[in-house]
Amino acid sequence: MGASIGGAFGAGKVLGNEGLGKICAVIGDSTFLHSGIGPLIDSVYNKGYSTTILLDNRITAMTGQQETAGTGYRINGEPSSMIDYEQLVKALGVKNVRKVNPYNIQETMGVITEEVNKDEASVIITQNSPCMLLRRAKPLEKFNSSLxxxxxxxxxxxxxxxxxxxxxxxxxxxxxxxxxxxxxxxxxxxxxxxxxxxxxxxxxxxxxxxxxxxx
Structure with missing residues (x-):
């Protein structure tokens, strides 16, 4: 859990230039706060070039929808502050930070292709994409189409x-x-x-x- 960023950074160091265009880490927002920040710092500090795709689910999507510092609510349901992931990763030293709409495949794949071919660390954040099980965010309201x-x-x-x-x-x-x-x-x-x-x-x-x- 949370090994993707460190693993991608290590793979890049092993492969060198041969890894350009091939290495990508995927991590959810909750896990990123739990164990992804440190490896991302390592990647930037040690001049890694892997691309991290940060899934902004606005909830702990994998293990039970628990609140985190990125949801805007405390565990008791009380409103609280909410992490701005774009500002956070920029503060860690990441220069290449992009946002994408994950429901637009052409846009998303285009951005991924651009970023994985760069020779320095980058982060792609999926925006406007809360977990479908998170009814508080009313994710279904963004889709006006039929089934x-x-x-x-x-x-x-x-x-x-x-x-x-x-x-x-x-x-x-x-x-x-x-x-x-x-x-x-x-x-x-x-x-x-x-x-x-x-x-x-x-x-x-x-x-x-x-x-x-x-x-």
Whole structure:
């Protein structure tokens, strides 16, 4: 827990210039406060070049939604101060600090590509992306789109949408074919009870097989 930044820094030192464009650490905001600040200081101080992607979940997303100094609330629910991650990492000496909307794949991948190729430490902060289980932040209100469905006549079973690891998307094996005769070994399925309408899956589908369903 929290080993990603130190591990990425170490990998960069071992690989040298061969590691440019290849090394990236991913860490949640709660874990960053718990055990990620020290390794990031080490990376900056010792001239590491790894890129850290800081997931600003606004909650302890992995282990139970506990409050932290980054949520703006104390454990008893009382409002409190809230860490500004951009200012924090700049204070640690990171010169390259970027913010991205993680629901925009093209934007996010573009920024990641730019930063991982730099020869000094950088931090990318996902913004406006609270954990979906954090109802206090009303994360669903940011999505105005409908829930999404699979058009079985178009889905080719390429499994590309499965790579985004959305919990609402699953695989259904079985021989079949698309309307235009393309054979496949299965199709994907979107669970309407879990879909939040973020539309990330539609951004990766090359065959327009993911379509709006109910609102």
């Amino acid at each position: 999404f469905l699979i058009d079985n006549e178009k889905c080719r079973g390429c499994k590309l949408c499965l790579e985004i690891n959305c919990p609402a998307i699953s695989w259904q094996a079985g021989d079949g074919q698309t309307k235009d005769g393309h054979k496949r070994k299965g199709v994907v399925f979107i669970n309407q009870e879990q879909c939040v309408g973020c539309d990330v899956c539609t951004q990766v589908c090359k065959f327009e097989a993911i379509v709006p369903g109910v609102k």
